[in-house]
Amino acid sequence: MLAMKPEDMQEFEIHQLLEAIYFRYGYDFRDYSKASLERRILHRVQQSDLNSISEMVPRVMHETAFFELFLRDMSVTVTEMFRDPKVFKKLRQEVFIQLKTYSRVNIWHAGCATGEEVYSMAIMLKEEGLLERTRIYATDYNNHSLDIAKKGIYPAEKMQSYTESYLAAGGKASFADYYQAKFGSAKMAESLKEHITFANHNLMKDQAFAEMHLIVCRNVLIYFNPKLQDKVLALFKESLIARGFLLLGDKETIDFSEVKTSFETFSKKERIFRRKMYV
Amino acid sequence: MFEAMVVGVSAGGLHALSGILSCLPLNYPIAILIVQHRHRDSDHFLDEYLNKLSAVRVKEAEPGEAILPAHVYIAPAGYHLLVERDKTLSLSIDPPVNFSIPSIDVLFQSAASCYKNHLIGLILTGASSDGSQGLKTIKEYGGYAIVQAPQTAEVDVMPKAAIELVDVDKIIPLEALGQFLIQDLLNSTVVNGGETDE
Ligand SMILES: C[S@@+](CC[C@H](N)C(=O)[O-])C[C@H]1O[C@@H](n2cnc3c(N)ncnc32)[C@H](O)[C@@H]1O
Numbered sequence: 001m002l003a004m005k006p007e008d009m010q011e012f013e014i015h016q017l018l019e020a021i022y023f024r025y026g027y028d029f030r031d032y033s034k035a036s037l038e039r040r041i042l043h044r045v046q047q048s049d050l051n052s053i054s055e056m057v058p059r060v061m062h063e064t065a066f067f068e069l070f071l072r073d074m075s076v077t078v079t080e081m082f083r084d085p086k087v088f089k090k091l092r093q094e095v096f097i098q099l100k101t102y103s104r105v106n107i108w109h110a111g112c113a114t115g116e117e118v119y120s121m122a123i124m125l126k127e128e129g130l131l132e133r134t135r136i137y138a139t140d141y142n143n144h145s146l147d148i149a150k151k152g153i154y155p156a157e158k159m160q161s162y163t164e165s166y167l168a169a170g171g172k173a174s175f176a177d178y179y180q181a182k183f184g185s186a187k188m189a190e191s192l193k194e195h196i197t198f199a200n201h202n203l204m205k206d207q208a209f210a211e212m213h214l215i216v217c218r219n220v221l222i223y224f225n226p227k228l229q230d231k232v233l234a235l236f237k238e239s240l241i242a243r244g245f246l247l248l249g250d251k252e253t254i255d256f257s258e259v260k261t262s263f264e265t266f267s268k269k270e271r272i273f274r275r276k277m278y279v
Numbered sequence: 280m281f282e283a284m285v286v287g288v289s290a291g292g293l294h295a296l297s298g299i300l301s302c303l304p305l306n307y308p309i310a311i312l313i314v315q316h317r318h319r320d321s322d323h324f325l326d327e328y329l330n331k332l333s334a335v336r337v338k339e340a341e342p343g344e345a346i347l348p349a350h351v352y353i354a355p356a357g358y359h360l361l362v363e364r365d366k367t368l369s370l371s372i373d374p375p376v377n378f379s380i381p382s383i384d385v386l387f388q389s390a391a392s393c394y395k396n397h398l399i400g401l402i403l404t405g406a407s408s409d410g411s412q413g414l415k416t417i418k419e420y421g422g423y424a425i426v427q428a429p430q431t432a433e434v435d436v437m438p439k440a441a442i443e444l445v446d447v448d449k450i451i452p453l454e455a456l457g458q459f460l461i462q463d464l465l466n467s468t469v470v471n472g473g474e475t476d477e
Contacts, residue, residue: 010392011364033342033369035361035389040373078374222342222358222370251342251355251370 013053014038020057025067028204029074031228040073075142079113080158081120083218084250085168088124090270092170095245096128099213105134108212108239110203110232111220112138115149116162119178120169121216122192127172131195137210139201150198152188156181203232208239215240218249226256233259240275247272281423281464282397283346283362284309285390287383287413289316289405291433295453296329296403300351302457305334308465309399311351312340312368312390314360314381316407321356329353342370354381361389377409387413396421399464401456403427405437411444418445425459428452 014037018029029037045053048069059066082088099105107125109118118138125131140146159179166175179186201209203220215236221229236246237259246254246263248271254260263273288295292315300311315325323339330337333351340352346366354360358370359381376382387400387410400417402410404427414424424447429435431453442450451459 033361033363033371035363035369035393036359036371036373038392039361039385039388076374078372219372222372226343251358256343 010038010053014041017041017053017056017060020061021067021070024061026205027071027202028228031204031225031231033223033225036223037074040076044070044073071142072144075113075140075145077113077145079116079219080165081116081162082165082169083117084270085165085170087247087250087270087272088120088169090267090272091121091247092124092128094267095214095272096124096130098243098245099130099134100128102213103133105130105214106210106212107134107136107214107216108210109136109138110201110215110217110236112140112145112149112198113142114145115152115198116154117216117218118149118196119152119188119192120166122195123166123171123175123178124169125195126192131192134195136196137212138196138198141200141202141204143200146198146200152193153185154179154188156184156186159186203235204228208235210239211241212239212244213241214245214247216247218247219252220249221252222249230258233257237262237275242275242277244275245272246275280397281309281399282348283390283394284311284399284401284460285387285413285417286311286313286401286403287387287405287410287437288313288403289407289409289434289437291404292316293325293328294433295427297332298453299457299460300329300333300335300337302461303333303335304461305349307335307349307461310346310348311335312346312354312360312362312386313351314354314383314386314410316379316381316383316405316409317356319357319380326353340368340370342368344368354386356381359385361385362393363389364393366393377407379407379409383410384413388416391416391420391422394420394422398422399425401425401427402438402441403453404432404434406434407437408440410437411441414441414445414447418447423448425449425451425456427456 022028112118125134163175178189254263254273262276266272266274326337326339335349335351337351339355340360359373361369363369376385390398398417400414418424424445426438426441426447428450429438432438
């Protein structure tokens with residue numbers, strides 16, 4: 001008989017670990033893209049001085065704290081303010097006009113990470129006179145990231161490059177008006193925060209919670225397999241009002257998903273889609 | 280038989296890649312995946328330029344895309360490029376590795392566990408040591424490791440770092456790389472990792 005090669009064992013071990021997590025906590029990472037997941041799992045094995053992925057199984061099963069650590073590993077991310085400034089400019093120039101026709105506006109940032117994207121949105125809404133009528137729901141499944149997002153305190157040294165992006169996104173005032181710099185950190189203005197509700201929401205298993213005029217979900221679907229992408233896009237479809245907008249990440253699309261026929265492409269390059277009327 | 284080749288290149292890459300890709304015939308039986316370090320805001324210049332001068336199809340890698348022979352996939356600026364076990368592509372915005380996103384190590388390591396001894400790793404010119412660890416992983420999985428001869432590289436840091444760390448199979452001058460890829464590799468005068476295929 002052919003012996004199982006070590007590398008195939010690794011695939012099997014990952015499978016076992018994900019099964020265990022699903023069984024114990026209901027988080028189904030089996031629907032995530034495996035390559036990036038595998039890197040993170042191997043990183044954890046190394047960090048925790050384990051000999052193999054299999055050794056993680058009993059730990060996640062019996063130690064909630066270890067599972068929390070795993071969750072944190074899974075959602076270590078990089079984000080920034082006004083990522084792809086052109087996209088924010090497009091929103092401001094073409095989507096906001098539509099939002100202005102509503103007396104109350106709901107916006108959902110799904111997978112908001114540490115919040116930079118959310119504050120960017122709030123700043124633009126404010127400059128366009130939309131913030132007062134808007135409620136922004138900013139969700140992620142990572143509580144650690146949400147805590148940072150709620151505080152809205154970021155390293156001051158990043159403000160220089162954020163200022164450039166703010167201007168490239170069509171910023172009309174001075175970016176420095178929106179934060180208070182102190183001891184090497186920059187704290188986002190309360191007047192922005194008042195309109196944002198940060199909450200834990202897991203796209204793998206949680207439901208729709210309000211009717212949205214705009215949903216922003218950028219660079220989250222790239223981590224999911226097609227099945228989970230379909231499920232999440234169906235959730236977005238359900239949450240959007242007729243003629244509501246969906247903004248995805250720079251490399252993401254609804255083209256290969258089941259909900260494709262329910263949306264029209266509003267702006268291909270900026271990945272903005274719009275919910276059709278009756279489908 | 281090799282199924283795929285992963286290529287890592289940094290400073291000086293345009294010239295090196297042009298030289299190599301323009302040699303490959305339309306029906307080249309191997310898929311090629313490339314990480315070229317470049318500025319985050321880069322546009323489609325690189326893939327469009329290389330596509331124009333190549334017979335094989337050169338394009339930017341898209342998430343979920345199936346990897347096909349005679350195709351060259353370039354990692355988009357600002358994203359890591361990875362290979363899934365079902366031989367599709369995926370992208371991530373995970374933290375930079377070796378200060379780089381995309382990172383050569385990230386591509387090489389994920390490709391190694393997918394293609395095992397059917398994979399070639401190639402390190403070209405560059406001013407970084409990104410890729411050395413990845414090339415090592417490729418060898419551990421039984422793949423084949425090639426490095427551009429440092430004296431023929433615009434910047435020799437990356438090839439030298441790879442040669443230092445990895446027991447490479449071949450060190451080839453830039454001028455001879457194209458020929459090697461279409462003749463020696465395909466005529467199986469090289470045996471991958473000394474293993475026979477199942
Ligand atoms: C690369 S970040 C994107 C951050 C931001 N949207 C941007 O584009 O800069 C991906 C985020 O998705 C979150 N995420 C991953 N899986 C999730 C899930 N099942 N439910 C909710 N959020 C998830 C991660 O925690 C992480 O914060």
